[in-house]
Amino acid sequence: METRELRYFIALAEELHFGRAAQRLGITQPPLSRAISQLERRLGVTLLERSSRSVTLTEAGAVLLREGRAALDAVDAADRRTRRAALAGTGEADLVLVTKAGASGELLAKLLDAYAAEPGAATVDVILCGIAEQERLLRDGRADVALLHRPYDSTVGFDTEELCTEGQVALLPSGHFLTGRANLRMADVAALPGLPMPRWPGRNGTYPDGPGPQVRDHTQLYQLIALGRTCTVLPESCRVSLRPDITAVPVLDAPPVTTVIAWPPHSRSRALAGLVRAATRL
Known part of the structure; x- marks a missing residue:
């Protein structure tokens, strides 16, 4: 063909x-x-x-x-990576790191600072993308490295290093009757009247059926939670970026989320190797 x-x-x-x-x-x-x-x-x-x-x-x-x-x-990934490899040979290429907007913000900031302090560090261009997009950008060659979150993102076919594992919290509008609880369970969150879970786009860009609102990014999500239109469960590190009109409550039986740094297994970039070493030291 x-x-x-x-x-x-x-x-x-x-x-x-x-x-x-x-x-x-x-x-x-x-x-x-x-x-x-x-x-x-x-x-x-x-x-x-x-x-x-x-x-x-x-x-x-x-x-x-x-x-x-x-x-x-x-084919497209081979084209992009070939061109980037040629640039890397001339010292002109930057590293492209992709991560979900609103996720791992504190970790990302520490990683960029740690790597920038390394002798001969390359410039790191950061792409903040929507849900389920960072894996695709890494696979198709538009990014050199990504921060992914298991079990939500697939790491099949990538080399990875685990960076941290954390629990999850339910995000509710402040003043909701459950915000006074010390903790919740997934069944409590799923059964909340009037606060259906949001619907994120799948890998093909379409939304699954359901009563919850369609959501593309964390900014939109937080606005809808504050308005009392939805609730969700996110990794505990999201607390650092929460608005005052949203409250986080630990969810005891939510699956733990592991943040990994991932890259294509065939990469031979010295700059990428330096970034991975900086990440694992953190």
Whole structure:
């Protein structure tokens, strides 16, 4: 398969409309139709069911959509990492570190200060991203290193070092009747009337079904908690950035959260190795 054919197919599989997919790709419909038909002939399968009114994915098409996205991500990552490796050889490349906005703020500040004090330390560009985005940025080559949080983030395929493990707290609007409790359990949080848990976007950017509000970042989350529209459970370190109108209560049976520093296993960057050493010393 050619990467061009994969890009055409993925655009059509996501749009499920030849006109919109062609417009997104910047081409006309005939070459798109020819490319998809050629891809189906080469694979010997039907990827899309077409009618005069709709386009739907077959089971084989759904598999190619999933695998094709991963393949193109790998191609794009190889492109970015190759270019960054060339820059590293000239001493012009910075390190790109990605982490969730609002998470591990105190740890991140200490890490950046500790690494900056190292002789010959590279410049570290920090990307603060939304929920579930930092893992993708590291996998597709847009970041060199990431702070991830198990069990919420997958570290499969990365080299990692554990930095800290902490408990979790429930975040409630100040004045809520449960804020006077010394601790809670997950069942208490899940059963709160009028405070459904928020819905975060998944890896495909879509939200799961449910009564809770859609949330993209911690700023939006904190505003909704303060307004009495939602509650949530976060690592205990979030206390340092809490607003005065939000109260944290320990949750005894919430799974512990382990913060790790993660990087691609094939990396040979000396600057990255220095950053990891600084992190583990902390």
